[in-house]
Amino acid sequence: xxxxxxxxxxxxxxxxxxxxxxxxxxxxxxxxxxxxxxxxxxxxxxxxxxxxxxxxxxxxxxxxxxxxxxxxxxxxxxxxxxxxxxxxxxxxxxxxxxxxxxxxxxxxxxxxxxxxxxxxxxxxxxxxxxxxxxxxxxxxxxxxxxxxxxxxxxxxxxxxxxxxxxxxxxxxxxxxxxxxxxxxxxxxxxxxxxxxxxxxxxxxxxxxxxxxxxxxxxxxxxxxxxxxxxxxxxxxxxxxxxxxxxxxxxxxxxxxxxxxxxxxxxxxxxxxxxxxxxxxxxxxxxxxxxxxxxxxxxxxxxxxxxxxxxxxxxxxxxxxxxxxxxxxxxxxxxxxxxxxxxxxxxxxxxxxxxxxxxxxxxxxxxxxxxxxxxxxxxxxxxxxxxxxxxxxxxxxxxxxxxxxxxxxxxxxxxxxxxxxxxxxxxxxxxxxxxxxxxxxxxxxxxxxxxxxxxxxxxxxxxxxxxxxxxxxxxxxxxxxxxxxxxxxxxxxxxxxxxxxxxxxxxxxxxxxxxxxxxxxxxxxxxxxxxxxxxxxxxxxxxxxxxxxxxxxxxxxxxxxxxxxxxxxxxxxxxxxxxxxxxxxxxxxx
RNA sequence: GGCCCCGUAGCUCAGUGGAUAGAGCAUCUGCCUUCUAAGCAGAUGGUCACACGUUCGAAUCGUGUCGGGGUCACCA
Numbered sequence: 001x002x003x004x005x006x007x008x009x010x011x012x013x014x015x016x017x018x019x020x021x022x023x024x025x026x027x028x029x030x031x032x033x034x035x036x037x038x039x040x041x042x043x044x045x046x047x048x049x050x051x052x053x054x055x056x057x058x059x060x061x062x063x064x065x066x067x068x069x070x071x072x073x074x075x076x077x078x079x080x081x082x083x084x085x086x087x088x089x090x091x092x093x094x095x096x097x098x099x100x101x102x103x104x105x106x107x108x109x110x111x112x113x114x115x116x117x118x119x120x121x122x123x124x125x126x127x128x129x130x131x132x133x134x135x136x137x138x139x140x141x142x143x144x145x146x147x148x149x150x151x152x153x154x155x156x157x158x159x160x161x162x163x164x165x166x167x168x169x170x171x172x173x174x175x176x177x178x179x180x181x182x183x184x185x186x187x188x189x190x191x192x193x194x195x196x197x198x199x200x201x202x203x204x205x206x207x208x209x210x211x212x213x214x215x216x217x218x219x220x221x222x223x224x225x226x227x228x229x230x231x232x233x234x235x236x237x238x239x240x241x242x243x244x245x246x247x248x249x250x251x252x253x254x255x256x257x258x259x260x261x262x263x264x265x266x267x268x269x270x271x272x273x274x275x276x277x278x279x280x281x282x283x284x285x286x287x288x289x290x291x292x293x294x295x296x297x298x299x300x301x302x303x304x305x306x307x308x309x310x311x312x313x314x315x316x317x318x319x320x321x322x323x324x325x326x327x328x329x330x331x332x333x334x335x336x337x338x339x340x341x342x343x344x345x346x347x348x349x350x351x352x353x354x355x356x357x358x359x360x361x362x363x364x365x366x367x368x369x370x371x372x373x374x375x376x377x378x379x380x381x382x383x384x385x386x387x388x389x390x391x392x393x394x395x396x397x398x399x400x401x402x403x404x405x406x407x408x409x410x411x412x413x414x415x416x417x418x419x420x421x422x423x424x425x426x427x428x429x430x431x432x433x434x435x436x437x438x439x440x441x442x443x444x445x446x447x448x449x450x451x452x453x454x455x456x457x458x459x460x461x462x463x464x465x466x467x468x469x470x471x472x473x474x475x476x477x478x479x480x481x482x483x484x485x486x487x488x489x490x491x492x493x494x495x496x497x498x499x500x501x502x503x504x505x506x507x508x509x510x511x512x513x514x515x516x517x518x519x520x521x522x523x524x525x526x527x528x529x530x531x532x533x534x535x536x537x538x539x540x541x542x543x544x545x546x547x548x549x550x551x552x553x554x555x556x557x558x559x560x561x562x563x564x565x566x567x568x569x570x571x572x573x574x575x576x577x578x579x580x581x582x583x584x585x586x587x588x589x
Numbered sequence: 590g591g592c593c594c595c596g597u598a599g600c601u602c603a604g605u606g607g608a609u610a611g612a613g614c615a616u617c618u619g620c621c622u623u624c625u626a627a628g629c630a631g632a633u634g635g636u637c638a639c640a641c642g643u644u645c646g647a648a649u650c651g652u653g654u655c656g657g658g659g660u661c662a663c664c665a
Contacts, residue, residue, distance in 0.1 A: 034608070044607055046645055056645085082645080083608060124665085161665070278665095305663060314592075315661090322663040329665045358593060359660055385594080386659080393658090418627070426625085440627085452602065456595065457658070464600095464614095469627050471602080471613040478627050486624045525605085533603060536612080547620095547629040567624095589627075 001105035001516045003096050004030055004041065007071060007086075011043060014066035019051035032510060038078055039085030040093075040510050046082045056082030090500035093509045094562065097498070100509075101569045105516050106576055109151035117155045117344045118144050118382075120352035121272070125257045126166040127195035129264050130394065131387045131402035131460060132354065138449050138582060139384055140352040141270040142528040145580045150523030155344060158272040159336060162254055163279040168235040170194050171249055172228060173201035183256050189405065191260030194253050202397065204228045264404055269442070269582050274343070276336055285335030286327055288371055289320045297370045308367055318363050333364050334371075341375045348378040350526075355383040355455065382526050385457035402462060411441030414465045415474070426588060439584045440474050446583050447473030451532040471536055473583055476574060479539040481589045483571035486551050493564055494557035501562060504545040508566050511538050515573050519580070528581055535577035542570045 002008075008028040015021050033039040045052075045060045052059040057079055064077035064084050073092035078085050099105075120140025123129060129137075140156070148154045174197045183193040205228050212222035223229065238246040265271060289306055292298045298308050298320060306321040320331055327335075340349060351361065361381035368376035386393065387402075394401045416437045428436065448466045452458055468474045501509060515534065522530040551567050554560035578585045 029607095031607080037608080042608090044646095046607075049645070081608070164665070166665085303663085316591095319663050324663080326663085328663065332665090354659095355594065356659055357665095360665095362593095383594085388658085415627095422627075424625075424627085448601095456602090459601075461601095467601090467614065467627095469614085472627080474627055475613090478625080482625055482628085489624060521605090529603090533612095536603090540612085543628055544630090546624080550624060552624045589625085 003099075003513050007041070007067075007073070010067055010071040011063070014063050014070065015048060015051075018062055018066060019048060021048065021051040032514075033085050035507075037080060037083075037085050039087045040506060041086050041088075043084045043086065044082060045084055049082075060084040093501055093506060094498040094565075096513050097509045097562075097565050097569060100512055100515075101565050101572070104572060106149065106519055106573070109149060109516075109519070112151040113153075114151075114348060115153045115155070115344065115346045116144075116147050116348040116350060117157060117340055117346040118147070118350045118352065119157050119159055119276075119340075120144075121270075122159045122161065122353065123261065124161045124164075124166055125194070125254050126170045126198050127396065128189075128191040128260065129404040131404065131407060132394065134268070134404050134407065134445070135384060135387050135449050135458065136352055136354070137265075137268060137270045138446050139382070139454055139528060141582045142450055142531075142580060143350075143352070143382065143526055145582065146519065146522050146526075146528060146531065149519050149576075149580055152348075152523070155273050155346070156271065157274045157276060157340070159276040159278065160258075161278050163239065163250075163282065165232060165236050166198070167250065167253070168232045168239065169201040170197040171246075171253060172231045172235055173197040173204060174253065175249070176200075176204065176228070183259070189260040189263065190256030190258070191264070192405070193260070194257050201228065201232070267408060268404070269584070276339070278332055278336075281335045281339055282327055282332040283335070284339065285331035285333065286321060286325075288334050288338060288373075289331055292367075292371050308363075308370065310363065310366055313366055315359075315363060315366070318367075320367070330360065330364060330367070333360075334367060337364070337368060337375065337379070338373065341373070346375065346378065348380055349375055350380040350382055352382045352384065354386050356386065357381075358383050380526075382454065384454040387458045387460050390459065390461050402460065407445065408442065411445045411466065412437045413441075415441040415444065415468060418468050428588075436586055436589055439586050440468070440477060440589065443473030443477050443578075443583045444468055445473075446581060447476070447532060450528040450581050451536070453529050454527055473578075473581075474589075476535050476539045476578060477583070477585055478589060479542055480571060480574045480578065480585045481587060482546065483542070483567050483574070484587045486567055487564075487571065489552060490564065494561045496561060497558050498562035498565065499556060499558035504541070504549065505562060505566060507541050508538075508545055508570060511541055512566075512569050512573060515577070522580075531577050531580050535574055535581075538570060538577075539574060542567075542574075 005025065008025040008030060011028050012023050012025040015023055030041050030043055033042045043063070045056055045063060048059055049056060060079040060082060064079060067074045067086065068077065073088050075087045075089040077087065118140060121133060121137050123133060144154045144156050177200055178197065183190045186193065188196070205226055208226040208228055209219065209222040212225060213219060217225065235246060239250060289298065293300060293306055298306050300306050303323040304325070305319055305323040307317050307319055309317050311317065318330065319328055322328060337349065353361065358381070365376060365379045368379060389400055419437070444466045449458065451471070518530060518534045522528065545566070549563060551560065551563040554563055575585045
């Protein structure tokens with residue numbers, strides 16, 4: 001919904017009429033006028049100088065004059081150097097505001113008809129989720145909402161890395177030290193319960209390695225010969241051989257993990273339409289690779305391993321099948337990608353995966369292209385930066401991993417203590433308070449993560465709590481709640497004509513009119529940060545307006561009507577924008 | 590070493606070729622007897638890592654240098 005299209009057309013026509021230069025209307029760049037100048041939108045005339053053969057001032061004056069004569073909505077203009085600042089008539093803006101409120105165009109985007117399958121989260125099932133997963137999940141969920149809001153048909157899926165040596169390590173440790181304990185008997189969340197045995201494994205390994213090293217063995221050798229490691233390897237072989245006892249233990253422990261994960265997903269507010277299990281697909285890619293080998297896309301080395309040569313694409317040779325014929329990581333991804341296409345026939349297959357796998361996804365896409373898979377072109381790696389601590393990467397062995405559940409606990413606690421320390425009096429029941437602390441704490445966390453450009457790394461300092469004031473999620477929630485509060489006190493609307501907006505009111509309308517385009521941009525760039533920055537700007541402008549404009553006690557009915565439209569539309573956009581970020585908007589706070 | 594990403598205020602971040610580079614946090618000053626002070630107004634704070642180039646114009650594009658991170662496994 002581009003409200004400025006008529007103006008762009010008028011400028012385009014003006015340029016053609018004055019200088020015989022054809023610029024399509026939708027290529028007319030048109031930027032909001034900076035606050036220190038008069039006007040709402042600015043057109044830069046420098047690119048026209050060659051055609052106009054006049055200086056910037058004269059060119060801008062001419063074009064401005066043309067607009068004034070040919071475009072009814074233009075009230076006046078001013079020229080500063082090569083900048084043509086255009087002021088529109090008040091009723092141009094108030095009619096846009098009226099349309100925004102009544103039509104809410106962001107709710108009915110043009111249908112793109114594109115089907116997107118978006119995979120995110122992708123956890124291993126041997127330990128609980130951490131802050132890295134949180135960034136992944138928040139990005140994945142928010143992007144899916146944004147793509148849907150931009151008119152795409154979106155399907156959220158998860159992939160579980162539910163097999164392999166890692167889970168076997170937890171299983172071995174559990175066999176040795178578990179004493180048939182369960183999450184229920186110990187009162188432990190399932191994923192943490194299993195994660196505990198992963199730590200137990202590390203401790204057992206350290207002990208045994210120390211013992212072996214005391215006997216004169218090198219560290220590398222000891223790590224390969226430690227009984228607990230050999231047991232884990234044997235466990236993996238038994239799993240692959242389909243040993244019933246091993247499979248049963250595996251299933252039981254994974255079941256506990258899923259139960260724990262589901263609690264975290266629900267609490268964080270994310271969901272999945274379909275789960276893919278690596279254990280069900282890890283061998284399927286092999287057929288595709290062998291088919292590719294037959295057709296000569298790949299080659300076999302003397303030891304029997306299968307490779308793809310990507311040196312012509314500036315990459316390396318990559319192994320696709322081990323010499324013993326078993327699958328490697330990328331082989332599984334080929335299998336899962338194929339299965340996903342059978343399931344969905346999607347146009348775009350997006351993967352939310354950290355940027356440490358940039359290379360992997362380049363290879364995956366090229367391999368699928370070589371295989372002639374119809375969906376290869378639609379592979380999109382949504383690569384995001386990792387979450388770092390002040391001292392660097394999170395390391396589970398050093399216990400510096402920020403646990404997802406702990407972090408959510410802390411955020412709730414900090415929003416609780418914030419509200420308890422304020423002198424705010426809200427007649428909330430205990431249950432309502434609990435809900436509010438959860439909503440506000442999560443909002444702070446989610447906004448903190450989502451407001452930064454996905455491709456940039458995030459620095460998280462565990463000793464400093466995430467802010468609740470300023471450029472934060474709660475700030476936007478608060479603005480929304482204020483608006484709801486005002487509107488709830490409104491007995492009736494005057495209806496009819498709106499007063500001419502003043503500067504603050506105009507700023508709000510201009511910003512509101514850009515929401516639809518902001519969603520399109522965020523969708524094209526796969527960036528929730530663009531939504532976050534937009535709603536922050538909008539909330540800030542509203543609070544500025546709110547500070548010295550009364551809605552309920554406006555001077556005239558026309559003024560009141562204008563402000564009601566403003567409050568209403570701003571509330572709707574803030575609520576919608578928060579929803580795109582996966583953030584709940586409490587009616588009161 | 591090859592390839593990829595990043596470098597903007599003390600800190601965390603915006604800024605997709607346009608005007609005198611903006612926010613929040615932190616520090617300091619004001620504003621609750623009027624719709625919620627998780628707010629508003631103001632002050633302080635910049636060699637946009639550095640150099641050269643492209644052009645009317647560069648934080649933004651190109652090349653190079655420096656610094657940080659990632660990756661280049663028959664690990665996942």
